[in-house]
Amino acid sequence: MKAMKMLRYATMLVFVLASIRVITGATDLTSTGTASAALLLSVPIVLAALGGLFSERAGVVNIGLEGMMIMGAWAGGYIGSQHGPWAGLFAAVIFGSIGALVHAIATVSFGVDHVVSGVAINIIAAGLVRYLSTLLYKGGSWPGPSQSPGVESISLNGLPVLSGGQYFGWKSPDVLGSIANLKWFFISDFAAILRGLTGSVSYVTVVAISFVPLAYFILWRTSFGLRLRSAGEAPYAAESLGVNVYAMKYAGVLISGGFAGLGGGFLAIVAASNYQENQVAGRGYIGLAALIFGNYRPGGLLAGAGLFGFADALQLRDSDSIHALLLFIVAILVFVAYRKFKSGKQVSALISLASAGFTLWFYFSVDELPGQLVTMTPYIATILVMALASQRLRMPAADGIPYRRGGLR
Amino acid sequence: MSNLFTRKLTPSKVGLAVAAPLAAAIFSIIISSLAVIASKKSPIEAFTTMLQFGTETGSLMEVINTATPYYIAAIAIAVTFRAGLFNIGVEGQLRLGALFSCYIGAMFVLPPVLHVAAVFIVAMTFGGLWAAIAAYLKVKRGVNEVISTIMLNSLAGGLSAYLLSKHFALVEVGSNNLQTKELPASAQVPDLMPILRTLGVEDQPGGGVYGMFFVAVALGFVFWFVVNRTRFGFELRASGLNPIAARVSGVNSKRMTFMALVISGAIAGLSGLPEVLGQTHSYNLGFRAGIGFSAIAVALLGRNSAGGMAFSALLFGFLEVSSRSLELIDIAPETYVIMQGSILLSSVVAYEVVRRFRLTLQSNELAKVVQA
Numbered sequence: 110m111k112a113m114k115m116l117r118y119a120t121m122l123v124f125v126l127a128s129i130r131v132i133t134g135a136t137d138l139t140s141t142g143t144a145s146a147a148l149l150l151s152v153p154i155v156l157a158a159l160g161g162l163f164s165e166r167a168g169v170v171n172i173g174l175e176g177m178m179i180m181g182a183w184a185g186g187y188i189g190s191q192h193g194p195w196a197g198l199f200a201a202v203i204f205g206s207i208g209a210l211v212h213a214i215a216t217v218s219f220g221v222d223h224v225v226s227g228v229a230i231n232i233i234a235a236g237l238v239r240y241l242s243t244l245l246y247k248g249g250s251w252p253g254p255s256q257s258p259g260v261e262s263i264s265l266n267g268l269p270v271l272s273g274g275q276y277f278g279w280k281s282p283d284v285l286g287s288i289a290n291l292k293w294f295f296i297s298d299f300a301a302i303l304r305g306l307t308g309s310v311s312y313v314t315v316v317a318i319s320f321v322p323l324a325y326f327i328l329w330r331t332s333f334g335l336r337l338r339s340a341g342e343a344p345y346a347a348e349s350l351g352v353n354v355y356a357m358k359y360a361g362v363l364i365s366g367g368f369a370g371l372g373g374g375f376l377a378i379v380a381a382s383n384y385q386e387n388q389v390a391g392r393g394y395i396g397l398a399a400l401i402f403g404n405y406r407p408g409g410l411l412a413g414a415g416l417f418g419f420a421d422a423l424q425l426r427d428s429d430s431i432h433a434l435l436l437f438i439v440a441i442l443v444f445v446a447y448r449k450f451k452s453g454k455q456v457s458a459l460i461s462l463a464s465a466g467f468t469l470w471f472y473f474s475v476d477e478l479p480g481q482l483v484t485m486t487p488y489i490a491t492i493l494v495m496a497l498a499s500q501r502l503r504m505p506a507a508d509g510i511p512y513r514r515g516g517l518r
Numbered sequence: 519m520s521n522l523f524t525r526k527l528t529p530s531k532v533g534l535a536v537a538a539p540l541a542a543a544i545f546s547i548i549i550s551s552l553a554v555i556a557s558k559k560s561p562i563e564a565f566t567t568m569l570q571f572g573t574e575t576g577s578l579m580e581v582i583n584t585a586t587p588y589y590i591a592a593i594a595i596a597v598t599f600r601a602g603l604f605n606i607g608v609e610g611q612l613r614l615g616a617l618f619s620c621y622i623g624a625m626f627v628l629p630p631v632l633h634v635a636a637v638f639i640v641a642m643t644f645g646g647l648w649a650a651i652a653a654y655l656k657v658k659r660g661v662n663e664v665i666s667t668i669m670l671n672s673l674a675g676g677l678s679a680y681l682l683s684k685h686f687a688l689v690e691v692g693s694n695n696l697q698t699k700e701l702p703a704s705a706q707v708p709d710l711m712p713i714l715r716t717l718g719v720e721d722q723p724g725g726g727v728y729g730m731f732f733v734a735v736a737l738g739f740v741f742w743f744v745v746n747r748t749r750f751g752f753e754l755r756a757s758g759l760n761p762i763a764a765r766v767s768g769v770n771s772k773r774m775t776f777m778a779l780v781i782s783g784a785i786a787g788l789s790g791l792p793e794v795l796g797q798t799h800s801y802n803l804g805f806r807a808g809i810g811f812s813a814i815a816v817a818l819l820g821r822n823s824a825g826g827m828a829f830s831a832l833l834f835g836f837l838e839v840s841s842r843s844l845e846l847i848d849i850a851p852e853t854y855v856i857m858q859g860s861i862l863l864s865s866v867v868a869y870e871v872v873r874r875f876r877l878t879l880q881s882n883e884l885a886k887v888v889q890a
Contacts, residue, residue: 172664211863214867215863215866215867219867219870219871220870220874221866221867221870224604224664225818225866226863226866228604228606228814228818229815229818229859229862229863229866230863232811232812232814232815232858232859232862233855233859233860233862233863235855236852236855236856236858236859237855237856237859239852239855240553240850240852240853240855240856243850243852244556244557244850391668391672394665394668394669397665398665398669401662401665479680479684481676481677481679481680481683481684482676482677482680484676485672485673485676485677488669488670488672488673488676489669489673491665491669492655492661492666492669492670492673495655495659495661495662495665495666496655496659496661497659
């Protein structure tokens with residue numbers, strides 16, 4: 110039932126995007142390249158958001174995701190360049206967890222304010238990796254004191270039959286690719302996007318995305334998950350039933366750091382080919398925003414991360430598409446105005462309609478958006494989505510409240 | 519009656535007050551020493567080199583110049599901390615404040631003091647407006663200000679780059695540096711060399727102490743006075759300490775939230791100015807980044823009190839400036855980031871431990887009083 114609803118939304122979305130593509134000629138909106146870039150850019154955000162999920166479900170706010178990702182990216186780049194990409198990813202998980210351990214000790218054992226500790230970790234992580242980079246820098250063939258040497262890439266593959274790829278020497282046909290090339294309205298758009306999501310995908314991406322249902326299973330279908338969530342909803346009640354709340358919170362935060370570290374390692378090893386300073390660039394925060402947007406649920410955070418990944422992919426690939434996307438915003442605003450009008454809120458309907466008019470005017474008054482403004486797209490999307498969605502969200506009841514066994518604060 | 523409930527100073531209270539900073543200092547010295555040992559150098563040599571270089575007159579002036587924007591920005595953050603909020607967006611607010619004050623300030627000429635005041639107002643207006651977005655989203659749409667101000671930081675970065683390159687910058691032939699038109703002399707803040715010379719300080723090659731130093735000091739006093747001695751400050755702290763109790767006793771907590779964020783943004787707008795008005799006289803691509811983030815650490819370390827933040831701003835400035843001398847003895851100057859970070863984390867933890875210890879002591883003494 111829920112899957113049907115999701116499918117309907119996805120179909121509607123592709124239909125609107127395809128229409129805008131036809132109207133504006135911005136072919137990159139629904140191209141295979143955009144879809145695969147969006148997937149690639151979504152994965153670190155998904156991983157960060159999954160990290161946030163475990164931590165916040167256990168009742169610990171984790172602003173420190175950013176710092177843990179930085180640690181993971183650094184370890185992924187430096188250890189990956191010396192011992193191969195898989196060792197790099199493993200090291201990324203370990204380094205992310207080390208950052209998380211500091212967060213857990215500060216917040217769970219010592220009861221420090223969660224946001225304060227998280228921000229401290231972000232500041233420290235950024236400084237620590239800068240220090241370690243200069244310490245390790247050897248000159249010679251190394252690219253620079255703020256970059257790691259290159260990491261060997263992890264191979265890519267496609268879904269058999271549908272989107273090409275190589276399987277044991279057998280070259281699979283590329284059905285979706287040939288449909289996409291037919292240039293039929295909507296059907297080809299759909300095929301192109303699907304092919305982008307399933308063709309030439311890194312194995313790490315597949316593993317990372319499969320963590321989303323796994324996280325759902327662990328948190329909502331196992332007794333460990335129930336205990337972990339109870340630590341975030343009602344720690345004192347959980348304690349009275351014999352749950353070791355400290356252990357649950359430690360587990361949540363450590364898993365969180367592992368995911369965030371893996372997200373950082375993904376940035377260095379899969380999305381790029383070495384570690385560079387400022388590579389994480391706020392993705393930990395965006396992951397947190399995706400989690401909040403997704404109402405602290407695995408499916409929701411996947412949708413949120415996908416949205417940010419899509420916005421990011423468009424701004425990286427083609428600024429024309431962002432310009433065309435203004436029409437998409439117009440469509441959404443008109444839709445909102447219609448809904449508001451139906452529910453009898455004339456004033457908000459008028460405001461939405463006026464905003465739609467302004468956006469439309471802006472669309473026609475500029476031919477293309479300047480590069481510096483285009484880079485702002487994912488952040489604007491985050492703010493807009495939070496502004497629209499925030500009031501319907503429910504965070505875990507005891508999230509961010511320091512817990513002390515026995516109730517003495 | 520117990521000593522812990524009175525304002526009287528007793529050995530145990532003094533001990534508790536000193537314990538946290540002392541423990542934090544020892545812990546961070548250990549961590550920093552480990553960092554130095556990791557570069558195969560002697561920590562004692564490193565610390566003495568830093569101390570020697572850092573206490574030279576020229577370095578001390580630089581320390582103050584580094585600390586001044588940190589201090590102003592830390593006050594901006596402390597305003598929100600006191601109200602139970604957290605403005606991480608200082609970085610973006612100060613960038614826009616500096617950009618617009620340079621652009622608008624260079625458009626006209628006013629008598630000296632008035633012109634500087636006008637530039638201040640422009641910086642505060644734009645810093646405040648940028649923070650008002652987060653404040654509106656928080657009050658009207660329930661968006662967490664931590665997330666929204668982080669996003670606004672990134673937006674401010676993009677917006678200022680766009681405005682500078684496309685609209686505000688002078689086009690200079692043969693130069694890659696983009697900068698706004700130079701501020702007229704009436705908008706520049708002179709350094710404090712004339713005053714320092716009368717005190718017997720000699721001229722230094724690096725230039726003098728920014729005149730904005732006085733502004734920072736004055737702002738510190740105003741912050742202390744408003745927060746601790748006015749009704750507004752009381753309501754601010756009340757809504758931070760216990761929002762429900764504040765609302766029940768008639769404090770309009772939404773208004774306080776909005777005001778705290780906007781005031782914070784306005785102060786943040788000022789924190790980009792010391793360098794701009796005192797040295798560069800224009801906004802350019804090399805505008806110093808990261809003030810807003812270091813200031814978070816300064817505010818946390820200084821416990822959001824005017825005096826504490828002054829101390830921690832100077833400490834951070836000192837570490838930053840004096841660590842440059844480490845290069846002379848082949849240690850990465852970036853070591854200072856480790857020092858700052860370990861001081862921050864250990865002090866945050868130490869203060870929390872001492873707070874809990876004090877609570878336990880208080881409840882024990884209370885139990886004794888009740889039993890007696």
